[in-house]
Amino acid sequence: RIMFTAVLVAVVIGGLIFFLVQRSRNQVLKTENGWWGPGAPPDAEEDITIRSFKVTTSDEELEDLYRRIDQTRPVSSLEDSQFNYGFNSHYLQKVVSYWRNHLDWKKQVDKLNQYPHFKTNIEGIDVHYVHVKPKRVPEGTCAIPLIMVHGWPGSFYEFYGLIPLLTEPSDQGDLVFEVVCPSIPGYGFSEAPRKKGQFGED
Secondary structure: HHHHHHHHHHHHHHHHHHHHHHHHHOOOOOOOOOOOOOOOOOOOOOOOOOHHHHHHHHOOHHHHHHHHHOOOOOOOOOOOOEEOEEOOOHHHHHHHHHHHHOHHHHHHHHOOOOOEEEEEOOOOEEEEEEEEOOOOOOOOOOOEEEEEOOOOOOOHHHHHHHHHHOOOOOOOOOOOOEEEEEOOOOOOOOOOOOOOOOOOOO
């Protein structure tokens, strides 16, 4: 009788596990084409050409930035709040001072442009990405495509330290990758959507 009960419990638990595994396999993320640009989708075919892109700045933009920084009025942080209630304003003043007085913005632009940048239009918005191909692929192999997407908030620049490790391996026997790092819509150099999100809506 005890043996029968143990077998019955095992069968019930096994059936439950099987049901849960099968149910999770059948759940598929619903995706659909949409239009995220302004107005209605065009009647003509969308322009999906890939355009080369270069990060630029000018003396006028930097002067405008300095003027805005100089006109910023700091707000005091809560005492002993550190970063528990948002970005600490005392530390922010140090960051702003560095941006204003020490950071070489044009050098940063050159650093961003060390890899090839591109833009293409996807469902009505311009999407920016960095695309780095390996300079050398070992004979008899091929580069493995790898897309790396930053989180929110974040930036494609987070991957700049990894890119050479993936595209220029030190050991000839290591895998080599062709890397694409997009800016998610509304971040970096990607255009922000003009429509409300539809994900999760029925």
